[in-house]
Structure formats: structure tokens, C-alpha cells
Amino acid sequence: MTVMRYGQAIDFALGEAMARNDNVVTWGEDVRLIHRDLLARFGPERVRDTSISESAFLYAGIGAAMAGLRPVVEIMLIDFLPVAWSGIANAASKFRDFSGGRWEVPLVVRAGCGGWYTDGGQHEQTLWGQLSAYPNINVVCPSTPADAAGLMLTAVESDEVVVFLEHQLLSEQWIDFLAGNSRTTVSFDHLVPPDGVEGEVPLPLEPVPLGQAVIRRDGSDVTLVSLGVGAHRCMEAAQVLTASGIEASVLDLRSVYPLDKDAVLEEARKTGRVVVVDEDYVRGGLTGEIAALLLEAGVTTRYARVAVEGTIPFAPHLEYAALPNAERIVTAAKRLE
Amino acid sequence: MTVMRYGQAIDFALGEAMARNDNVVTWGEDVRLIHRDLLARFGPERVRDTSISESAFLYAGIGAAMAGLRPVVEIMLIDFLPVAWSGIANAASKFRDFSGGRWEVPLVVRAGCGGWYTDGGQHEQTLWGQLSAYPNINVVCPSTPADAAGLMLTAVESDEVVVFLEHQLLSEQWIDFLAGNSRTTVSFDHLVPPDGVEGEVPLPLEPVPLGQAVIRRDGSDVTLVSLGVGAHRCMEAAQVLTASGIEASVLDLRSVYPLDKDAVLEEARKTGRVVVVDEDYVRGGLTGEIAALLLEAGVTTRYARVAVEGTIPFAPHLEYAALPNAERIVTAAKRLE
Amino acid sequence: MGLPAGFDAAGAYRAMVRMRLVEEALVEAWADGLVPGEYHSGIGEEGINVGVVSHLSGRDSMALDHRNTSPLVGRGADLRTLMLEVMGSEDGLNRGWAGHMHLMDPDIPAAADGIVGTSGPLAVGQAVANARLYPGRVAVAFHGEAAMNQGMLMESYNMAVAWNLPVLFVCKDNKWSITTYSAEVTGGDLVERARSFGLAVEQVGGNRIEDVYRAAGRLITRARRGKGPGFLHASCHRPGGHFEGDPIVRLLHNPRGQAEEWGPPMIQNARAKTGGSRGDQLAAVKVLTKRGARAARDYTVRARMDPVRHGRRLLEQAAVDRIEASERQDVEQAVTEVRSAMGSRATFGVSGGTR
């Protein structure tokens, strides 16, 4: 066990994976500076800066993966992946199938995601719901350093495509870069979940399996389902709900796809009340998928969703209101009573 | 009233909209040949061929829309839109909001979609669920010539962004182009819904409002919800179900977003059994959204989904099995008994 | 300039004939209803394909576009499984999942994709892997001239140069993009465009197989030695049109019939009470006439650019006959077997149907 920060844990796990397998390489914009520790350890052939050419360097990752490497392609922020969306929708998700199962695409797409630090509607999206729509695209977003390390290890060692999303509010690197945390005049203390930004990481690293949710808090009255920073917001909300005599379970999915269906159904059967808390858009995403799972399984439950209803506004107070904050979760949970 | 084919009806409506408003223009790959009737009527300034540059010419449509035109940008097949996805995800869906409501984006994105004619997993997607995830993106797919004309008129005259999807199996133009229907040795008669490819269109044209579903068949035992070719498959399935004494309603949504929530809930309350039939991927799409609406409204209903579970295979028999065919719908409906 | 060193005129001719026979067999199978959906043949591109592929072996990899049959045949792909795949059989190369637009052969290794422009960045990725895992091996991207307006292809030129990768980009310029004349939607000169990224550039007539061989050889040798990526521009012609059933080809072959289909609605539209000005409509007629004339010219003048005919001239008649006979026998044998495996399938094997 050792204490690590969230971003540090991810790079540490990637470094371990690179040390274990010479074919693991990484590229993206500014990665040599952002991941300078990996550059120092593995040299510039395996840690490459790219031009601002998301389409080409994502497709290049796919080509390289099929030709024998295990690339970790970094798309800086997930908001920029739409520029290269065809690489996901038409290539990474399809090529194994097109080959009739003869050709694997062992690719990791790494990107920052998420908001709460005032970066506007084009730098704070998560898009995990839409990504999980395409066949064969695993999508994860860890909420703690331990999960971050364990999921990165799994992602790199998997023979499948994994989109690895690191939440920008949790990553010391991104919060410094994008939120201007280098000035002393701003503070994100009231927004940053302490258990998310720093925590113990098991050594040697333990891989976290794809599609395995974890119960962060056990309660009998309502289940709050989320991931990433959302899981922490659920913990805050659960705290508040106790005061009203409501005991909430908090289920941290960790993976959007594969989705831990059993865990969701078990919780739903137990509490009979499900609030899905999603930092992604309300349509075309996780909230709908969970509703469908519940209905398909015939689990009768009350249900609410707390998600992003439209463009994320820039102004901090508008942004805060638009994201799934603890107040919104509490209100939704109480309404299910 | 006059009888028109599906593709013809769309171009007819677009022609009417162009005649009414000089600022309506259209561009895309090969549009001068594909829409030669519009070229002949309005000339090459308003009907333009583009290079194979989906990103640039979609963004150009957004720029032109904000600068005073009403562009109808054609992306040939919706499968190619991922190349230009950022235009939807980061621009068309956001710019009105970013402007603080001061700037409209009156843009139509027109594209073919859908399968059943053996064109492989990169030419038969619908992607309507993922498209509807982004804020302010209206998404429609008509199932008849009358709806095709009425929705195109509405789309062009709307001040909002509308993605207008024409189903390739219904469009005489695309089936000829893409399925090789010009040879006498193949026949799509067993696959093509006659009411979809040809039908009466009211004259003068009547706009079809966004977000208004229509009941194609009224039944009391189960509701089949779909759109596009899916609506016809539901009609076929309903026919079959009658033999087993099951009377099905068929709700043709016509719009994925806005979704006619009232119509869905009313049907669900009536029959208590809902099968969502979706030619899009099962995750991140329409089937989940409808499940969420039902649960949120507390409408207790049995529910099943018949959608595309993975990559659409090329071989005709595999493709047929992968798409939401009538047999699959019948099986799903019967299971809800 | 004689024939280039290392050039095997008989071998090259054999490869071109084999490609042509396979393409013709698939075109015929398409007309017979045995090939579902689209088929983009590589007829007319054999000189380019052979001239490039002759330099490849072992782990040299290929990223292919929608005209991929011939390069695969040139690399020795199994004819039977290839044709079965194009026909949509579960015994095909990719178990019926690919069809002709996504043929994938990891043993070559070669992968095709149906999204225009992706062969460039996919080859760039292959080249990164080759440079690390199989030094001296190159990656080749095949694409059309219209694909050069796809941003990601241009991005990949830049990447290949910036990373000094062993890639060859092969532009097969047939002047057309489905029904659009590429020059009408393209700015500047494509060869200059490629050069401006810092690519080493060669330009040849694609029907002159020996020229293609020589130019491709120079670029591939450079790339193998770590001297950086190259770009080969080769002209060609598509006698079958964009795909089988191409409406422009139909127009050329049967002007009366096509005019009867297209004419009346166009005239009716031009006469509509509301619409563009007379000037707009004349401009429309001009646009269409010009395009038709260009198509007609290309389909007569450029048809003479047949690489197979050119390759034949480099050999003695006896050799030509020998090669043609043996390739024909080989391909016909495969076609017969494949056809009998497929059986008759007017409904594309959809037994259930929906009505």
C-alpha cells in the first residue's frame, strides 16, 4: 500500500504495464510534458507527442494495435474525441467483428472528462453513455486512485478496446492545467472530493476487472448509482439524507460498459428505489440503460435520474446547478419516498 | 393528394421549401446528380457538390446558418457523420446556448440510414439514439412518403438543428445506388414495405410537427413502439400476433427527439406491455430513453427491446437476424404475455 | 529508359491478369445477383496494384480502401475464401462479417476499410508498429484522389513525415469521386499538396506498370532505410464506373433509357412556376452537360490506358498466351468451386423473409 494522487496512480499503473510489456506505447498531444515521468523512464520512442490531429492519431492507434503494439492513445479531453469519432464508431468498435473474430484491437483510449471547475460546455463533457453505445467499446471512469491504477492496468492488458476516462476534477494534473489552480486566489476545496484525489493504492498493483461495480455505502432505503465524481456526490447526498432518516446505498459502477447488471438489480431489489446520478447527458446514456435493465428484469422500483439536461454553462453558479450536485440528488431521492 | 415515392417526396418538399425561401441551400457529396431535379430547378449556386470533407462542410453549414442561410447539409450516409461528429456534439448542439440564446442555428443535416439490403456494418447504421443525446439536436426518421415530405418541410422551416434521416431501404435512390437494385437478378420485394416506398402525399404539403408520434394500428394487448422501417416491421409482427390472439398497437414515433412522451405513456398505460423496436444499437439509445420515461412516470409495464446488439454483419442471413425483424418482435411480444 | 532493374515483366503480367480475372469474375457474380450490395472493382488499377505490391513481402502491411480485391490477390490471398466473403458466405475469409468493403487478412497482413481516407492513418499506425517490431518493413496505404480532401488523410501525411515513418501512400487517381469530377471540388494540385507535407513524391502513369514498379521501388527502398515516407501519384481509369450499376455508366451505355428515366422529372422541375432564375437553370444545364461530356471523354479516351494491355506489350505473344491460359484455369477453377458452394440465391439466402 502506498498513498498516491489520482493522476499519479494512473501514470504509475501505465508505467508498470509498459515495464511488463515492451509493446505498450503511448501518444497524444503534449504527453511528453504531461506524462514526463513516463518519458523519463521509457524514452521518446514509447512516449510521443502528436500534432493536433485527433482523427489521424486515433486511427493510427488502431492500425498500430492491429500490427502488434498496445497503444494508449491520449485524446487530452474527451470533448475532443468527437473530432475523431469515426475511429470509435466505425473502426475500433467494428474491426474485430469485420475480421470474423480473427483480429484483435488491443487499444486504450485515454482522456480527461468531467466538470465542476468552470471550463465551459466544450471542455467538461463525459460522453461515456454515447461511447458505450457502440459495439465492443469498454468504457470506465474511476473515482479513486486505487481504482484508477487498477483499471488502467486492466485496460492496457485487455485485448479489447477500452476508453479510460480520468475525471478532470480528480486529476491533479488537469485541475492545475485547466482550472488555473496554480494561482493562490482560487480554491476548489469545496468541490474536490478528498477520497477521490488522494488515497491508498495496493502494491503490487491489483487489476480491477471491467464491469464490476462496488458498493461504497450500504443502506436500505434508496440506491444511488453513479461513477466518477458522481459517486462522491452520492456519498455527500447520502450523508445529508441520513439527517432525514433515509439510509442510502451508493453503488459506484466504475465501468459504464460492461455494466454490472447483477449489482444494479440486487440493489434495486433491496431498496426498491433507484436514483441514477450521471454526469453525462440525460438522453442516450447510462440513465436510460439502467432503466431498461430494471424493466427488462421486471424489477419493480421507483426511479429517478439526476443528469446533465443540456449544454453545461460556463458561469460557475450556472455550471454547478447544471451538474448532478448533492442537492439535486437529495431532492430526487426524497421524491421517491 | 398525389402519389409519390419516398425519396421523391423528400426532394419535393425540399424544393417547395427552397421555392418559398431563397436562403435555403443544399450541399453534400454528389448532390447535384442525386438531387438533379433540385439542381435543374434552382441552379448550381443553391445545389452544390462538395469534396469528401464531411467535417469541413458540416461546420461550414453551421457557419452559413449563423450567417443568414438555411443550409440542408447532406452527409450521404449517417455512418459517415462520425467523421464530422464534432460539428454535432460541440457546435450545432451548443452554439445557441453559448450565445446566451442570441444566435440561432437553422440547420438541417440530411443523411441516409438503416439496413436490410446488405451493405455491411459501416453503411447501415442509424445512430439516431446517440445523436439525440446532444442538447438541441432534433432527430427524425419518417416511415412513409407523406411523413417524409411533411417532416422535411418542418425541418427546413425550423430555427433549430434537425437531423433528417431517410431510410435507405425506403428510398428508391439509395436502394438503387447502394443495393445494386439496377440488376434484374436481385429482388428486395420480400424486404421492402410497400407503404413505405410509395404513398399519397397531401398537396399543398402539410408540415408534420417534430415530436408527434402517430398510431399506425390500435390494439389493446401490447404496444410496439418504433420508427422508420421498424414501424413497418411492427405492422408485420402485429399481423402475425393476431393469429395468436394478441392485438398489438403500433406507435410510429417519427421523431427520436423530441420524443412524444405523452403518446408513449398513454399507450403504455393502455396495454401495460411495451416492446421498443429500434434499428439503432441497444445501448445509448431510444430503448433506454423510453424505459426511463416509463419508470420516471411510475407507469408499471412489462417491457422488452428488440434492437441491434452489435456490429451489423454483411452476409444477408446474418444481417437479417441481427436487425429487428418481425420474427424477433413477435417473440419478444409473446414473452411479455 | 528500359525496364527497371529487378522488374519481372512476366511475373508482373501474370499478377495483373490474375487480378483482372478475379475482378471480372466478381463483376459477373454481382450481375448474377451473387454479390450482395455494392461492389467497387479495381479493374483499371492493376498496373498500380502490381507495381506496388511486387515490392512487398513478409510483414510488409497494407491498409486498403474500397477497391481492395486486387491488392489482396496480388499479395497471394486465397481466392476461394476471398470470393466467398464478397458473396456473403460464412465460409468466407471473415465468416461473412466483412463483405468486400472490410476484407481483413491478418496473415498478409492487410485490412480494408469503407470510410474514405482512413487507409492513411491506419497505415501510419502499422508503420509505427513495423518500425518497432519488424525493422525494415513498410506499410502501404492505398487511396483515391478524392480521398485526399478527407482531413484525416492529410493529417496522416503530416504524421508520417513528423515521425519519419516507413509508409508509402499510393494515390490512384481516376479523376472521379462517385459521380463528382474531382477537379471540380479540389483546390490546387494534389502532387504539390503531398509534397508540401514533406513527403518524397513520385508521379507516374498508372497503366505503365514498369514505371509504377520503378517509382514505387524507389520510395519503398527509401522508407525501408528509415529515410521517411513517400507518396506515389498514379493515374488510372475506372471503366466499370464507381461501382457496379453506376448510373453514369448506365447513362453512357444506354443514354436513351437513362434519359427517359431522368429527363421528365428534371424538365418538370425546371419548368416549375417557382424556382431559380432562367440563369440558374441554364447554369444547371451547363454543369450537367459538362460533367456528362467529361465522363464520355474519360470513358473513351482514358479507356485506352488499360494496364493489362500495356503489360502484354512487354512480353512475347507465347509468354502472354501461356500466362493467360494458366491464370484463367486457376481462377476459373476457383470461381466454379465458389459458385457451386454458394448455390443459387436470388433472395440472398434470406429464408424467412418478412412477408
Added chain:
Amino acid sequence: MGLPAGFDAAGAYRAMVRMRLVEEALVEAWADGLVPGEYHSGIGEEGINVGVVSHLSGRDSMALDHRNTSPLVGRGADLRTLMLEVMGSEDGLNRGWAGHMHLMDPDIPAAADGIVGTSGPLAVGQAVANARLYPGRVAVAFHGEAAMNQGMLMESYNMAVAWNLPVLFVCKDNKWSITTYSAEVTGGDLVERARSFGLAVEQVGGNRIEDVYRAAGRLITRARRGKGPGFLHASCHRPGGHFEGDPIVRLLHNPRGQAEEWGPPMIQNARAKTGGSRGDQLAAVKVLTKRGARAARDYTVRARMDPVRHGRRLLEQAAVDRIEASERQDVEQAVTEVRSAMGSRATFGVSGGTR
């Protein structure tokens, strides 16, 4: 070569000073915690912005990138609502929805976007509309040199030429892409690249306002007359780094402090038992040292390229003093009002908070 015809040195200087003062005010507000998130200042680009914008009026439109404050100021945007927007106020230009990356002013008309490379195709669309609705009006796209590796920007060069549109692409080349030295990831020469698409090209030192004015004028006049699109390459420098808080600027200003933060983990990583070879690690050190040296050189040598200083030299001291005093008064007045409207907001106005 004297000053170009029509060039108003005093007016140009006034515009540059105004831009500089507004940028400095926002940089200070950022440091004070009043500007949330990122801020990419246009300090160092005033010569380019003024040289281009001086030619624009009425319905001439602009598509802007992440350094958009100065061009908006140059077109006469209201300082108060602009600054309020950047600070995230509901009284801002876009009611607090935009922030500095998406400033939208339909009255100019001008729209900024945060996705690198989109200004090109957005301006192409504006130009199609302008050509139809406001003949003689142009659209201007501003972008950086690194954006030129974004496919859609290159696509838009092609479109502009193919459609012969009244567009001007302005490339502000500061040699850097966040922390990446653009030349390391760019193939060929960017001016040649633009020229290869068929764009009319001009190249200037962006600090020489009169040269920018002359070159932009030629290209804009051409475009207005329907002679086709242009590309202006102008060099510049970003003394504040990519954005406020730029780690490279921190390194240059406080090498000891930054080294203490970055050094130990890097050394620890380089010493890890498993990892690259000694050669890999030396190569890594070389890459970083080279980048650091380049940054240091640019931040000293290129800092002399200040366009405001250059513009000052074109005027008499009395005029300079007069202009600076009046602009300073104007901007300070606006800043005072805006700051008082914002109040103090250490928590970014999030009243509830989450903990």
C-alpha cells in the same frame, strides 16, 4: 517601402493599445481569481489582429479561436459585457454561458470556438452566406500554426478554393502548441502547404503592423472582388505562454521551484529497475532539454517582437502619450465598473458548495 496607402498609424496604435490593456486587465483578473478556468490571452498578437481587423466593417464576419478577445475588441465589442462574460457573469455578452472560449457577438458578427481548427470551416460557411446575402463582404478565420495539422482546417482551405469563396485565413504562428514545439510535430513548410491548396498566400512578421495591414489588405481586396480566398501567415510570440498559469512559463520564471516539483518523480522514474534502456532515457533528457532551451530562447529573443512597441515607433511621442492616456482611461473605467459588478468571488460564486 514606406507605410502602406490607407494605413492610419495612430488609429492602428490606438487599437493595439486598447487590445493590450484589455488583455492585461483580464490576465490580472485571472490572477485575482476573478476569471474562472482557462484564459488564453492574445498578448503579442495585436499587430496581426489590428492589421487584419482594420480592413473589416459592417457584415464582414469573423470566426475566432481561443485567443478571441483582441479581435473582438478591435471590432468594437462592448468592453463591459465582454469582460463580464469572461468572468462568468449573467450580465455578460452571452449571459454567462460562453466564457472566454465561446464568445459570440451576432452584432459584429463574430463567433469563437474552443475546438482547434473549426474557425476555418466556420468562416467558409460564413463566406458562402456573405457571398449570397452581402456581396463584397468577407469572412476571416483566425487560427494558430498548430491548428494547421487539424484535418478540418485543411479541408476548409480546399473548400474555399474549390468554391472560390471570399475568405481570409489568418495563421498566427507563435511556434508553440501548448507545451509542444510545433516544428517537432509538423511536416514540410506551412506556407507551402497553404499555397498547395491554391490559396493566395502572403507572409509577414506579425509584429510589423504596417506589413500585416498591407498584406491583409491585398488578400481581402482580392476576396471582396471575387478573386478567391487568401492565406496570411504572420509570426508572433506568446509572452504569457499558452494560457495563464502555463507550466513552461512557470519553469522559465521560477526554474528552481518548478524543478523541485518535477525533478524528484522524474529521477525516480528514470531510476526504476524496469523501464527503457539507458539510451532511451538519455534520449528523453535530450528531448526535454531541447524543448526547454527552445522555450527559453523564444521567451527572450522573440519577446523583442512586441507589436505594440513596434507600433509606437511609427508615431511621435506626443501622439503616443495622448493615445495611451485616453485608452488607459477608457479601459480602466470599464475594468473598475466590471470589477465592482462582480464583487469578490473567491469561491466563484458557488454559494451552496458541496461540502
